[in-house]
Amino acid sequence: MSTVSHAVSDARTMLRRNLKHALRYPSMTISVVVMPVMMLLLFNYVFGGALGTGIGGVPKGDVDYIDYVAPGIILMAATSGAVATAVSVCVDMTEGIVNRFRTMAISRASFLTGHVVGSVIQTMVSITFVVGVALLIGFRPDATPVEWLAAAGLLTLLTLAFTWLSAAIGLVAKNPETASNIPLPLTFLPFLGSAVVPPESMPTGLRWFAEYQPFTPVIETLRGLLTGTEIGNSGIAALAWCLGLTLVGYLWARAAFRRGTR
């Protein structure tokens, strides 16, 4: 067999291992799904009334607040998967099995590829679940099949970017506790963007940050695709952010993995 087919088969083996982990140890997977679902319920039923009246006029006339907030929360499902990735990579690193892999004649990249692909699959499953819950509680997107596909593609890209970043975090973190704490700011970032309220309602400094941080264009694109709001330049910006972050995460993770044992 050639090197390339070995690399693919090694990555598949690693992917199988990670999916088995997800099934054997479902509490992590469940917490990844539960967090955004709780957010969705919280923002729709608890804050929804007040927030909805406050911003009703801003995005597009008289939309329901659920239609405004759902895309933002769906995106949080993508980021909360990041924590799980960082933890599972870090647990592997602390448990000695990675050193076994390193002493075997297997494709160097397969360990990380298996983790990342596994996490992306897991996160996409939880995103689907969150979308389902959103639809159940009244989210009414008007997206065409093509727009749905584009939204799914964008979410996959974003998940990929955050998964690579988290994999790198998992590699450099000293222990699983640290690994689960470092990505927390990432999961908090959507709040400082246009996820739950429009940046126009924020004080100047914060608004400036909200407008230029990576999540805002992604949320705006997603919202545009699903509910038909204005996308404008956000689409390009969202793609650029996703690809850029993927590249940074990938290079960082690769370098951290090569740096050797701890």
Place this chain on the structure above:
Amino acid sequence: MNPTEPAVSAVGLRKSYGDKTVLDGIDLSIPQGTVFALLGPNGAGKTTTVQILSTLIPADGGRAQLAGHDLESDADGVRAAIGVTGQFSAVDNLLTAEENLILMADLHHLGRREGRRRAAELLHRFDLAEAARKPASTFSGGMRRKLDLAMTLVGDPRIIFLDEPTTGLDPRSRRTMWEIIRSLVDDKGVTVFLTTQYLEEADQLADRIAVLDHGVLVAEGTADELKRRVPGGYVRLRFSSPRDLDSAAGLFGTIAKRDPEALTLDIPGDGTIPTLRAVLDVLDAVSVRAEGLTVHTPDLDDVFLALTGGPGAHPAPFLTTDTTPDMTPDTTPVTNLQESAR
């Protein structure tokens, strides 16, 4: 590879972290099909040596060849020839024993059927068949270590590294592990490189032992050769009266150490039959009766302490012992009697 070529050869391996030198020029040559033990206290650099030779970390200097592959230029060739069981368990806790082995088989590209066959064979061989479907997280220390080693063997490695393979195991599991390691060499002709801080383990398993201390090899040889390098062996005679003790002490001169309270006399020597015979002949010649005789041979613990500069110990020429502070250079030690008897 050529059967006369060493399985592992290394010249001048060095490694330091910051200004702390961990390995300061290690030379090794391990023949194929033998067990080599690297013995040393904690922090001597044993694990670092294994990590370098198993391609986990690069050396700062020196060269090494494993199974004919250069460590630096052909790391993948080295990896294909070796199997490593590290100090810390490298099993996947969430997978079952069988799944762990099949994971290894898949990573060795053995194919589905061959992978299953190999897994079943190893489970049987290591007495893990009953636990095959249980997750590794439920295993005891000994089972875990066996699974760990079984995983290492899936790829049929020619050289096996075992970093402290029995640390933390109970005596029974340790014996089992020893039997397994010995059978690897006997049945399959593999080369085993093990590190240990247990002298008994090195004594039991290894064809050759190297003692590592502060990143330097301070001694190398068979267990017997090493034991010969240190003092500590003596023949202890016990007497029934102070009078007998005194007359015997007079015969052996200042090399013997007498203990008037216990009525014993320690005569430095290696405890072989000719030595004993020589001692008893001396006593017989003057009709002094010893009530009892015990032989104290130096064990590897003495070697270890003497060579690694343990508390109060320092390398000393063979026949000086701390029990004979008054020994003078011209006394005739008992072992010389044995030498001349040959």
